[in-house]
Amino acid sequence: MKVLAINPGSTSTKIALFEDDACLLSRNVAHDAAQLAAFDTISAQLPYRKQTIEALLAEENADLSGLDAVVGRGGGLIAMEGGTYEIDAKLLEDARTGANGVAHPAQLGSLLADEFAREVVARAFVVNPPDVDELQEVARITGIRGVYRTVHLHALNLKETAIRHAATLGKSYEDCRFVVCHIGGGVSVSAHREGKMIDGFDIVGGEGPMAPTRCGSVPVADVVRYAEGRDLGEVLSLCHKTGGFVSLTGTSDAIELTERAAAGDEACRLAWDAMIYQIGKAIGSMAVVLEGQVDGILLGGGMAHSEDLVQRLRDTCAWIAPVTAYPGEFEMEAMAAGAQRVLSGAEEPKRYTGDPVWNPPTCWID
Structure with missing residues (x-):
């Protein structure tokens, strides 16, 4: 074919x-x-x-x-x-x-x-x-009526990494539970169960760990105060373009950042450490989503080439499940x-309808 x-x-x-x-x-x-x-x-x-x-x-x-x-x-x-x-x-x-x-x-x-x-x-x-977007319903609810969670993730690479790792275990993707991460220009952390990505962080909307150009999760009240007097587009760009390493150190290049950190740049060292810390926290939260039954923690994306990053996440998270790195991407x-x-007939093609995969519960519709 x-x-x-x-x-x-x-x-x-x-x-x-x-x-x-x-x-x-x-x-x-x-x-x-x-x-x-x-x-x-x-x-x-x-x-x-x-x-x-x-x-x-x-x-x-x-x-x-x-x-x-x-x-x-x-x-x-x-x-x-x-x-x-x-x-x-x-x-x-x-x-x-x-x-x-x-x-x-x-x-x-x-x-x-x-x-x-x-x-x-x-x-x-x-x-x-x-x-x-395959979130389970409970993962969509926030504490603000009319505001619901959705996700934008590196779904293609996340799912392919999970499919390939399941094969190494002699299992199908649908029979496994994984926490799968894509760590590159954006950082996606997601929980996979029975062939569905049931939870994860919206990396376009300002959730999850920081990344080279993304702010990640931040305190809402402080952001509201920060936004006062600033252009809305400028503030929103922190979610996907000007946040993270760019805001903290002026560079989006992870290699440059780690080289500067090794040379004694304290701001770069702290930004690198904080990102890895936040990824570990996010992995832990997705393990809770899977009720602690995790067949593997999988790390993909360009930054998974970093032995330092992989080893530190292994040190932090291996008590949950084995940590396996798949550097780069399979897109x-x-x-x-x-x-x-x-x-080949192994899978039926799906039809795109344009209909939302989920609608808010009627109990909260005004």
Whole structure:
């Protein structure tokens, strides 16, 4: 089964061509920041991104004949269950408009997949997009009427890491309980039970551990006072762009930060220590969600390459369950694998409806 995977990011687009488990081509196409800034909306970037990918495929003499499917990263969608979704008109429209209100280049993934699939007459999918929300109901409730928890997490990599680790145990993902972390530009910590991601932290909304560009959970009253007299957009950007390492040390580069810490920069050392401390706390809370029955704690993402980070989390959390590191990410492989499961008949494709996966209980609707 031949699958093309497309993963648009803020300044680049990753593409990979797979034939069964073999990766025939994997490239990261850089985009000129000034050119991207010229577009008024994310969806307006579509022709430019497509032309860039086409140029790369031509340069690599990539053969798309016999392509069975094209998979896009997905994004901009109303919250949905995890799985592989066949791209249709409703999904494309919500991705194009950014129906969930979160503007991110990932929403171009489904649009690009549809364009390429139409040209080669292949099927088009999205697999576990960032909009996956499988929270159990009790995890959604806050102490403010009308304010409910949702999540934006690295669902694709979190779920693929869990699927792969379950296989090493001789089990299926649906038979395991894991705390799974993605530790990179954003830090996702999540609880997985019976094939569902039943709890986690909203890394777009200002929850969970701090990250290189994200503030993480902060005291609400202090934030309200901090916001007084400041522009709302400036304050909200602390949740996903200007918080975390950027706010505390002026850099979002974890390697630079740890090098500065080793050279005696106290602010960098404290920021690094605090992030690891907060990740450990978050892992502990997800272990409680799983009632202490945890088959493994899994660490993925770029920062899982850090032996210091992994060892310190192992020292902190190994009493809960074995800690296993999967440095980097499996996003491209996960996208291809999701499509291949559908193509082989091992999994039924899901249909995107645009309907919320959860509605507030009627007892709290005014």
